[in-house]
Amino acid sequence: MKPGSAILLVVCWLSLACSRSSDAAVPAPSTAAPVAVASTSAKSYDENVAPTRKEVIRALLSVHDVSLSNDSSCTNVGTNPSDTNIGDYISGFLAEQTDKGQNWLDIRTKRASAAASELAWDCDFVIRHVDGDDRWGWGVSFQMRAKDHTVVKTSIRCKGSG
Amino acid sequence: MSVTIHAADLNAYIGRNINTICGNGYTNAADNHCAHFISHALEYTFGYTCRAAANGSAAAANLRVHEVFALCPTVGRWDDKPADLRTCLAFVTARTNVQIPNKVMANVPRKHVGIFIDDTIWHYSNANHQVMTQTPDEFSHHYSGADIALFFGQLIP
Numbered sequence: 001m002k003p004g005s006a007i008l009l010v011v012c013w014l015s016l017a018c019s020r021s022s023d024a025a026v027p028a029p030s031t032a033a034p035v036a037v038a039s040t041s042a043k044s045y046d047e048n049v050a051p052t053r054k055e056v057i058r059a060l061l062s063v064h065d066v067s068l069s070n071d072s073s074c075t076n077v078g079t080n081p082s083d084t085n086i087g088d089y090i091s092g093f094l095a096e097q098t099d100k101g102q103n104w105l106d107i108r109t110k111r112a113s114a115a116a117s118e119l120a121w122d123c124d125f126v127i128r129h130v131d132g133d134d135r136w137g138w139g140v141s142f143q144m145r146a147k148d149h150t151v152v153k154t155s156i157r158c159k160g161s162g
Numbered sequence: 163m164s165v166t167i168h169a170a171d172l173n174a175y176i177g178r179n180i181n182t183i184c185g186n187g188y189t190n191a192a193d194n195h196c197a198h199f200i201s202h203a204l205e206y207t208f209g210y211t212c213r214a215a216a217n218g219s220a221a222a223a224n225l226r227v228h229e230v231f232a233l234c235p236t237v238g239r240w241d242d243k244p245a246d247l248r249t250c251l252a253f254v255t256a257r258t259n260v261q262i263p264n265k266v267m268a269n270v271p272r273k274h275v276g277i278f279i280d281d282t283i284w285h286y287s288n289a290n291h292q293v294m295t296q297t298p299d300e301f302s303h304h305y306s307g308a309d310i311a312l313f314f315g316q317l318i319p
Binding site for chain 2: 072073076077078079080081093096106128129130132133134135136137138159160161162
């Protein structure tokens, strides 16, 4: 990924005002006058078709505000000790991609274990960079519900070594 | 508690790829295995491990440099290493990534760790995909940049 692309992705991330995660808290009551709600119905997906790379990224963007304290694998993984959530973490490593060496997004999906209560996809999203000994891959794994591609928030794990 | 490891133990790793060291299958060549190697050699099983990451069942080894650094009993700049500390961990990263008083190393990508014994450092070269040895001076040039520096850490009991 070129630096410009990474910056665009971060900008898109920061501009997100909506979340598709169904694990979100109950919406705050609105005191405003009723307004027409357009295009808010959940999308449905063929449960037998794996999510695309774009759909995995879109799902990840929707959980940017999940705290890094939710799972021990995410403890102190941010590139800055003050990082607090998945958005901080992913943004930090996207920003570390440089114009030297190779940069890519390693995105993989596979059917989740049949033991799950509903059909889901196991997803891996890893930001990678290789330039000689400057070699790393950091990201997340999570489950997406097959029916609507929402993220199972409790399934989020932070991946990476080095 | 004293922690011992000898040069002969580490020499047995020289030239080996991580796939001959890790029994859990955490061996992707695109991943960084520096902390992974030293944790297998020193049996560091705390924190985020290869066994957890790869759903394995073999011996666990920590995968993250900043988690190792944080648990060292004492850390400091390499120039401040006590002369009688002849076996320890050697870290290389930018000075700005390290807070010595509270033993914090930020999880930036450019950080590396090896095991120092008597002027030799054993480490996993991710570019060469094998365990190698270097002098501290060579190790200090693992990354380019004026801010890159060496740090020491006492072995974790």
